[in-house]
Amino acid sequence: MTDSKPRTLISVQERLRDQVAHALRAALISGELRPGAVYSAPALAADFGVSATPVREAMLDLAREGLVEAVRNKGFRVTEVTERDLDDFTEIRALIEVPTVGRVTRSATREQLEALRPVALEIVAAAREHDLIGYLEADRQFHLTLLALAGNARLVEVVGDLRKRSRLYGLTRLDERGDLVSSAEEHLELLDIMLTGDAPAAESCMTRHLGHVRSLWAEGRELPPEEKSALRLRTR
Structure with missing residues (x-):
């Protein structure tokens, strides 16, 4: 009996x-937490109405995922990812995932592939229901x-590490459109093709899907003022 309270307390804290x-991941996806900006654990804790400890621990989790980085005596800076970074991440994913999908298509059983259908349907349902966190989680589960x-x-x-570092930017705007x-729906298309062997x-479908995801990143990212000005100059 004496051991139950500490375990319960730890469980609540976790x-x-x-x-x-x-909540922090949702704020990153929506753009509420801006790339390059530094946020302190106490300030975020005040926003969430909790103590600074779980916020600090959660931010450390995000730091391990490459989403933020610790700034000494200040807090955490949201990691900035450039267009070049996104191109590089997409290229590496294509080099790995495209041939692997081919291998799996040749070797996996129908039962193994069909087991992925509920997850693929989950991705579509989350997109239709505007559940962005659910969308990302189901998408991650399907691919991995x-x-x-x-x-x-x-x-x-x-x-998995590349996916964390290249999280979908501007997802809210893409969802609204x-x-x-x-x-x-491309996940269901891929699955149906794989089932044909x-x-x-x-x-080819995986290559197209990754290219589509990269174009969504580009469309969803909001350009900074200086890039908008440059774009206006180029289009005059």
Whole structure:
């Protein structure tokens, strides 16, 4: 009996930490937390109505994911990712995921592939319901579970890390325009192609999907004033 209270307390603290981390990810996706800006744990804690400890712990979790970086005696800076970074991340993902999808198409059983259909449907449902966190989580689960069928755990880790570092920017604006639904439906298209056993077609579909995701990033990112001015000059 004496051991139950500490465990309960730790459990409550962990749940609060997870809740704060969830809220912070949502703020990053929506753009409320701006790339390059520094935020202190006490200030964020005041916004959330909690103590600074779970916020600090949650921010450390995000730092391990590459979403923020610690700034000594100030707080945490939201990581800035350039267009070049996004191009590089997409290129690496394509080099890994496209041939792996071909391999899995040739080797996976129908049962293994069909097990992914509920997750693919989840992605579409989340896009239609404007559930951005749900969309990202289901999308992550689909891609990493699919890659895991190749039997290489290290490969899955690498792609998982790339996905964290290249989180979808401007997701809220894309959702408002309805562009997420078409991207979400590509997961069902990929799955149906893989079930036919046509590996080249599956690789082609994955290539197109990754390219589509990259174009969504570009469309969803809000250009800074200086880039907007440069764009206006170029189009005159």
